Amino acid sequence: MVNAAAPLLFFDSGVGGLSVLEPTRVLLPQASIVYVADSAAFPYGTRTEGEIAARVPALLGRLVERYHPRLVVIACNTASTIALEHVRAALEIPVVGTVPAIKPAAELSRSRVIGVLGTEATVRQPYVDDLAARFAADCTVIRHGSAELVALAEDRLAGRPVSGAAVAAAVEPLAARADLDVVVLACTHFPLLAAELAAAMPNARQVDGGAGIARRIAFLTRGQPWSDDAHADVAVFTGGAPSAGLVTALSHHGLERVTSL
Numbered sequence: 001m002v003n004a005a006a007p008l009l010f011f012d013s014g015v016g017g018l019s020v021l022e023p024t025r026v027l028l029p030q031a032s033i034v035y036v037a038d039s040a041a042f043p044y045g046t047r048t049e050g051e052i053a054a055r056v057p058a059l060l061g062r063l064v065e066r067y068h069p070r071l072v073v074i075a076c077n078t079a080s081t082i083a084l085e086h087v088r089a090a091l092e093i094p095v096v097g098t099v100p101a102i103k104p105a106a107e108l109s110r111s112r113v114i115g116v117l118g119t120e121a122t123v124r125q126p127y128v129d130d131l132a133a134r135f136a137a138d139c140t141v142i143r144h145g146s147a148e149l150v151a152l153a154e155d156r157l158a159g160r161p162v163s164g165a166a167v168a169a170a171v172e173p174l175a176a177r178a179d180l181d182v183v184v185l186a187c188t189h190f191p192l193l194a195a196e197l198a199a200a201m202p203n204a205r206q207v208d209g210g211a212g213i214a215r216r217i218a219f220l221t222r223g224q225p226w227s228d229d230a231h232a233d234v235a236v237f238t239g240g241a242p243s244a245g246l247v248t249a250l251s252h253h254g255l256e257r258v259t260s261l
């Protein structure tokens, strides 16, 4: 039987995983949460496959030993498309990944032109080739990676001003396609900029995996006990203390306690 105190462990390079945590909290308000930002290695999107594949399974191994979660959520498309299988092989608990929501996007598209907006590392992955071939074979799939957008999303969450023009410039290659009617937010940071992205790409519906992942977590933990201790929730940063603005924002996401690894 699962220990009622065992948390869900969310993992991302930064604050993007909050876009997966939010819908999960709606379905599982009683869950206790450990949210890990690998800020020491942020951003992942400009790293090599080898760096991610070596770092993420080892770090998650340490985190699982420390926090004894019942389930790990890799709330990061970059880490999931590169290292999900390695992590599953290394851990003995369920691991839920976050991969680009190409299937629902293809189901929604009328024009059959869809965008995949992720990090540079994510959009070049064979995992994405495979999803496009399986679920969007009759669509033109335009991929675009942006490190700038990840940085802007971190700014937004930390309460720093974000310019709509900067967001528009970062997605220009997708916005230029008037026939693109659905865009996959294939980086968990990007739902944090949903309003700016809608202004930059008014014809494109945005699709992300957050709600589907939350349903998957609820399914995998159905019937499990939860202890009544919300104060157990914690945000863990691998790269030292986050800014005061970020600490305030985390508290608005129910993460009142912040610590370093």
Ligand code: DGL
Binding pocket: 012, 013, 014, 016, 017, 042, 043, 044, 045, 046, 075, 076, 077, 078, 079, 118, 119, 122, 150, 186, 187, 188, 189
């Ligand atoms: N949030 C991450 C993703 O979903 C990665 C952002 C980054 O560190 O570059 O891909």
